[in-house]
Amino acid sequence: MSGLLAGKRLLITGVITDQSIAYSTAKIAQEQGATVLLTGYGRLSLVERVAKRLPNEAPIIELDATDPEHLERLADAVREHVDSIDGVVHSIAFAPQSCLGGGFMDAPWEDVATALHVSTYSLKALTAACLPLMAPGGSIVGLTFDASQAWPAYDWMGVAKAGLESSARYLARELGPKGIRVNLVAAGPLRTIAAKSIRGFGYFEDAWAQRSPLGWDLTDQVPTAKAVIALLSEWFPATTGEILHVDGGFHAVGG
Numbered sequence: 001m002s003g004l005l006a007g008k009r010l011l012i013t014g015v016i017t018d019q020s021i022a023y024s025t026a027k028i029a030q031e032q033g034a035t036v037l038l039t040g041y042g043r044l045s046l047v048e049r050v051a052k053r054l055p056n057e058a059p060i061i062e063l064d065a066t067d068p069e070h071l072e073r074l075a076d077a078v079r080e081h082v083d084s085i086d087g088v089v090h091s092i093a094f095a096p097q098s099c100l101g102g103g104f105m106d107a108p109w110e111d112v113a114t115a116l117h118v119s120t121y122s123l124k125a126l127t128a129a130c131l132p133l134m135a136p137g138g139s140i141v142g143l144t145f146d147a148s149q150a151w152p153a154y155d156w157m158g159v160a161k162a163g164l165e166s167s168a169r170y171l172a173r174e175l176g177p178k179g180i181r182v183n184l185v186a187a188g189p190l191r192t193i194a195a196k197s198i199r200g201f202g203y204f205e206d207a208w209a210q211r212s213p214l215g216w217d218l219t220d221q222v223p224t225a226k227a228v229i230a231l232l233s234e235w236f237p238a239t240t241g242e243i244l245h246v247d248g249g250f251h252a253v254g255g
Contacts (some may be wrong), residue, residue: 003033004233009082013039013063013090014143016242018050020192021143022091024225030055030135032229037081039063041070065092066123070109071129085133086234090126093119099156102216103197111157119160120169121168127175137179141231142168143224144243146186146251163241172241181240183231188216188247212235212248 010029014022015038018109026036036054040047041064051058061077064070078085084247095115098107123142130140145154147162154161165184172182189204230236247253 002182003031004229004235005029006033006218007015008034008086008232009037010034010084010087010089010232011037011061011133012077012089012091013065013126014089014093015040015154016043017192018053019219019221020087020091021187021190021221022089023050023054024221025089025091025228026058027054028222028225028229029058029232030058032233034087034232037061037078037085041065044212047246050061054153056058065126066117071125074129075132079131082196084135085121085138087139087141088126088130088134089228089232090123090140092122093143093160094127095119095155095157097159101153102155104155104175107156107208114191115156115160119157120163120167123164124171127171131180133176134178138170138181139232139236140175140180140182141228142182143228144181144184144186145189146245146247148200148251151197153201157198168216169241176240179204181231181236183236183242183244185224185227185231186243186247188212188243189218190221190224191218192221207249208248211253212250213253214248216250 012022012026029036036058038058038060040060047060059081096111098111099115144161144164147165168182168184188208224246227244
């Protein structure tokens with residue numbers, strides 16, 4: 001079998017619809033020779049339906065990344081399909097409606113805590129659960145939305161993403177000696193289910209259309225997925241703690 005990921009075994013989270021970045025990543029990974037396992041939680045029937053659209057139907061493991069019991073049994077569940085994994089894709093994020101769309105000053109701690117648990121701490125929790133499967137090394141790739149500045153409407157999810165980016169750097173520091181790379185891909189705005197839940201998302205659409213030097217297609221997940229694939233491959237053997245921007249160049253230019 002040939003391809004950039006030939007022989008790799010990957011665990012990919014966050015596949016809910018075929019419009020998600022995670023789905024495009026899983027599809028391209030299979031096309032590039034990888035064996036793919038998916039995780040899902042809550043709406044498993046949706047994940048099962050999407051899994052059948054991949055070039056090769058992928059096994060699905062139930063995983064709530066905030067549930068210690070789910071995390072504790074994850075390694076055994078993966079071993080029912082493969083004996084180890086070479087890469088993990090973290091595509092997990094959620095914030096209650098109070099945390100988005102202009103409610104920064106009003107969101108209660110209980111909702112903020114949920115956003116931080118699901119969107120930030122889950123990277124460390126998922127990584128820890130996968131460590132027994134990753135000797136002698138591997139690659140962990142997460143997804144972020146540039147948290148270096150405050151965005152309209154993004155509110156506490158922006159704070160959660162800032163925490164995610166910091167967490168990735170600390171994980172890179174901790175896991176480098178184990179041969180495990182930890183990187184993030186900062187994608188531009190895409191019309192995913194998550195994006196549709198953000199009041200004021202139109203701001204991002206307008207801004208990216210006007211300012212991205214390369215232009216930006218709000219419906220094309222492939223460029224972002226390809227960056228994830230590259231970081232999962234052996235083509236970045238000495239890169240960790242990095243945030244790779246896939247946003248048409250928006251982050252590099254002024255207004």
